[in-house]
Amino acid sequence: MQAVIIQEHGGPEKLTYTEVPMPKIDPDEVLIKVHACALNHLDIWTRQGLPGVQIPMPHILGCDIMGEIAAKSEDTQEFQIGERVIVSPGLISDEDPLAETKWESLSSGYQIIGFQIDGGYAEYVKVPVRNVIPVSNRLKDDEWAALPLVFLTAWHMLVTRAAVQKGETVLIHAAGSGVGTAGIQVAKHLGACVITTAGTDEKLERAKEIGADFTINYKKKDFADEVRRLTNQEGVDVVLEHIGPETFVKSLASLKKKGRLVTCGATSGPNVQLDLRFIFMRQLAVMGCYMGGIEELREVVKLAESGVFKPVVDKVFPLKEARAAHERMQKRENCGKIVLKI
Numbered sequence: 001m002q003a004v005i006i007q008e009h010g011g012p013e014k015l016t017y018t019e020v021p022m023p024k025i026d027p028d029e030v031l032i033k034v035h036a037c038a039l040n041h042l043d044i045w046t047r048q049g050l051p052g053v054q055i056p057m058p059h060i061l062g063c064d065i066m067g068e069i070a071a072k073s074e075d076t077q078e079f080q081i082g083e084r085v086i087v088s089p090g091l092i093s094d095e096d097p098l099a100e101t102k103w104e105s106l107s108s109g110y111q112i113i114g115f116q117i118d119g120g121y122a123e124y125v126k127v128p129v130r131n132v133i134p135v136s137n138r139l140k141d142d143e144w145a146a147l148p149l150v151f152l153t154a155w156h157m158l159v160t161r162a163a164v165q166k167g168e169t170v171l172i173h174a175a176g177s178g179v180g181t182a183g184i185q186v187a188k189h190l191g192a193c194v195i196t197t198a199g200t201d202e203k204l205e206r207a208k209e210i211g212a213d214f215t216i217n218y219k220k221k222d223f224a225d226e227v228r229r230l231t232n233q234e235g236v237d238v239v240l241e242h243i244g245p246e247t248f249v250k251s252l253a254s255l256k257k258k259g260r261l262v263t264c265g266a267t268s269g270p271n272v273q274l275d276l277r278f279i280f281m282r283q284l285a286v287m288g289c290y291m292g293g294i295e296e297l298r299e300v301v302k303l304a305e306s307g308v309f310k311p312v313v314d315k316v317f318p319l320k321e322a323r324a325a326h327e328r329m330q331k332r333e334n335c336g337k338i339v340l341k342i
Helices: 041-048 141-145 148-161 178-189 201-209 223-230 248-253 276-281 294-305 319-330
Strands: 002-005 016-019 029-038 064-072 084-087 124-128 132-134 169-172 193-198 214-217 236-241 255-263 285-288 313-318 337-341
Touching: 002 319, 016 319, 029 141, 041 319, 064 124, 064 141, 064 148, 084 141, 132 294, 141 313, 141 337, 148 178, 148 236, 148 255, 148 294, 169 178, 178 193, 178 201, 178 236, 193 201, 193 223, 201 214, 214 223, 223 248, 236 248, 248 255, 248 276, 313 319, 319 337
Parallel strands: 169 193, 169 236, 193 214, 236 255, 255 285, 313 337
Antiparallel strands: 002 016, 029 064, 029 124, 029 337, 064 084, 084 132
């Protein structure tokens, strides 16, 4: 089969379109013919190499997978050959006490498809049966591929961790990112007022189309000052933070007293310098988020099937142009998810 692999860490030039062996499934796995696979920043970090993380080489990236069942064992009765499915990207043993909870990613044995094991930048991928979720024709292939990781993450951040309530105000950074576009929709579903940031007016217009109430071009205005102005100097109840040092301190400054900041990423770097007095005097809460559980993703899929959520797709590339897709994401040119079509 054809796939895009890396054989060593480095830049986009390390992505190679080539022939690789077809995966062989175990009894508890299915083989999926991949229709589409969306990009995430995790793909870039994995390609570049993460300190202390060993990735078997050659490696196939891609954790956001949509396709159809191509093969299964005789014992697998849940799915039929040709059935449309998406893949929950988090891997955990059925025997793990955290399996089927919202906290699967806290397991010491937790892994992510496309990160620690081969993913969806290929014509076929094998995955455990428990990770497969059936989907309808409600969304297109590229839209289904754009849903799993970012909507699961946004749901876990805003519902499970921050417990956003109707009438609260939420600041969501990077309106053009996958997590940003998902976060806006999740927050609006919860009944929140949404303020969002982006670096271009085009991305902000798209954010309004999917539900943002107020937008801030951070290249033209200081977002913390604008948040204060928009909230009558009070600040927001919740910040969805996934940028890192470029925004973190001002994100804290954007919170009202007893506000909550929930973070899932560090696209601008891993290290921030804080004045702890500001946190404890204003009684702020800082919470981390790392993906979520499959039961949360099933809930997200139900809402997508009913038309509440609709993933935003920026651009679709053929699989062999994965390098160009990575370059577009690294330059922050995308508004929504970048998808590879297989």
